[in-house]
Amino acid sequence: MKKVALHNLGCKVNSYETESMRHMLEQNGYEIVPFAEGADIYIINTCTVTNIADRKSRQMLHKAKKMNPDAIVVAAGCYVQASKEDLKADECIDIIIGNNRKKDLIAVLREYEDNHDKSEAWVDIDAESEYENLEIENTADHVRAYIKVQDGCNQFCSYCIIPYTRGRVRSRKAEDVVAEVHSLAVRGYKEVVLTGIHLSSYGVDHGEGENLLTLIQAVHEVEGIERIRLGSLEPRIVTEEFAKALSSLRKMCPHFHLSLQSGCDATLKRMNRRYDSAEYYEKCQVLRKYFENPAITTDVIVGFPGETDEEFQTTRNFLEKIDFYETHVFKYSVRKGTRAAAMENQVDDRIKTERSSILLEMTKRNSRRYREAFLGRDLEILVEETVEINGKKYQSGHTKEYVKAAFSGEEDCMNQIVKGKATGFLLEDMLLLEK
Known part of the structure; x- marks a missing residue:
């Protein structure tokens, strides 16, 4: 079983696509591991929104090869779409996958594993009219x-x-x-x-x-x-x-x-x-x-x-x-x-x-x-995590307006909608709720 590490750069759309690639890999027998030394394959979903994003993408690709020189390094996404020729010439990168071709990840990986020739899946994105249908079953955020x-x-x-x-x-x-x-x-x-x-x-x-x-x-x-x-x-x-x-x-x-x-x-x-x-x-x-x-x-x-x-x-x-x-x-x-x-x-x-x-x-x-403006009001939060503040446990989440709030308690209320009155501030950006 090959070990694969993924790293995402950029926007929420990129995050979704990275989760989808993770899902594809799991379905096809690959083991997902943290982005650290020891992986057989490193996949970086890149960003190119600024020159700084380009630089970060390059740094992560080179870091991956440095962590394991024998690993397969895959560059995917927007930076690939913008700078294909530069990445093809980069010896640290084995596979490049552009936008609207992430669905081909498994096929491209297997082709590379068979012949070890530098591989690419790239299209002229301006000519594309078909939506690339990717899917997820779960995310790192379980709420x-x-x-x-x-x-x-x-x-x-x-x-x-x-x-x-x-x-x-x-x-x-x-x-x-x-x-x-x-x-x-x-x-x-x-x-x-x-x-x-x-x-x-x-x-x-x-x-x-x-x-x-x-x-x-x-x-x-x-x-x-x-x-x-x-x-x-x-x-x-x-x-x-x-x-x-x-x-x-x-x-x-x-x-x-x-x-x-x-x-x-x-x-x-x-x-x-x-x-x-x-x-x-x-x-x-x-x-x-x-x-x-x-x-x-x-x-x-x-x-x-x-x-x-x-x-x-x-x-x-x-x-x-x-x-x-x-x-x-x-x-x-x-x-x-x-x-x-x-x-x-x-x-x-x-x-x-x-x-x-x-x-x-x-x-x-x-x-x-x-x-x-929410102080003294009854609010509902969707509980996302347990946090410890000053040695005390709180259940934390967001209101519908995306205002962070928390209430004290040992009971795990993860993924439940809980009501309470906002009585003050627990942190600078977190309201305190009394159930």
């Missing part, structure tokens, strides 16, 4: 399962390489999604997160009548699933019809990640985003109309090429106006092959760091204020 329902992106934001490495929008069949969710529910999972490269585009390649809303409604009917979350959304999907329909679904979590990137219209235009700040603000108000105090989170890039002090201040003021639960702040990182990499007026790293610090301090205050 919450991320389900990939869509791949590819048609947006071509000026800073982003992903449309070139993931191809055009391809959606999974709704019946396949529902079948997988049902399978996970039978195994005890109570929460699913629907995710994709550009989730809001789900169904556009399937014709009329199938979209993200109809998919959510179908998943909502699966018995045993108690909570449904969504991955990152584009603002334009949030219409009155969409928000009203979601608010009528009992299992829907009022937790929405709406991608922003900048609160300045001039910067948004250079980024090639498809909305302005006024439209974004309107979408947040629609969500707050149909959900009571929803958790709205976002991403923001600071130091995008040409971002002046005035443009940054406009973004800062806009973030204060929206009052997000959490803001994920990223310093702009040059990605070779994108339009933004060639733009003039690149911002100095020192300025990026200063701007990032300002926004991180803001989000810390806003997050605390959002959590404080």
Whole structure:
């Protein structure tokens, strides 16, 4: 029995695909082991979203060969798609597998084991129109399962390489999604997160009548699933019809990640985003109309090429106006092959760091204020783990809004929904519940 170690880099879609590869390997008689010395095969699911991600991918591939020079090292995913020729020339790498070909993992491995010639499974992703149907049966998180329902992106934001490495929008069949969710529910999972490269585009390649809303409604009917979350959304999907329909679904979590990137219209235009700040603000108000105090989170890039002090201040003021639960702040990182990499007026790293610090301090205050709004209220958490704080055991989990909370007790309540009143803070980011 060959021992296989897997390592994932990048997004939740990558995580899902890594879990699927693990499942394929187990089904075909391979033994899964930790990513450490002693494995016969190392598989790294790579990321290429930034130049730094490229470097980390290379480092992990070389680390694998160093841990066992006789092992088979497999590079898979986005970095492969972007830099195939470089990886083919790298003596540390034995097999390369691009996107939309991870389903071929077992066949490629066996071919290599037979002839020991450098192998590849790679396609021109721009020409692909078929969704690569992967599946999982369980995940490392035994409570919450991320389900990939869509791949590819048609947006071509000026800073982003992903449309070139993931191809055009391809959606999974709704019946396949529902079948997988049902399978996970039978195994005890109570929460699913629907995710994709550009989730809001789900169904556009399937014709009329199938979209993200109809998919959510179908998943909502699966018995045993108690909570449904969504991955990152584009603002334009949030219409009155969409928000009203979601608010009528009992299992829907009022937790929405709406991608922003900048609160300045001039910067948004250079980024090639498809909305302005006024439209974004309107979408947040629609969500707050149909959900009571929803958790709205976002991403923001600071130091995008040409971002002046005035443009940054406009973004800062806009973030204060929206009052997000959490803001994920990223310093702009040059990605070779994108339009933004060639733009003039690149911002100095020192300025990026200063701007990032300002926004991180803001989000810390806003997050605390959002959590404080739950004090004195009855809440429900889905218990995910037992934690020890100051020598005392607590059962910890998240509310539907994805606010972390815990209650004391020795009893193992793993994967159960437990009610309690929020009476204070146990940690900076964790509410204390009294049952």
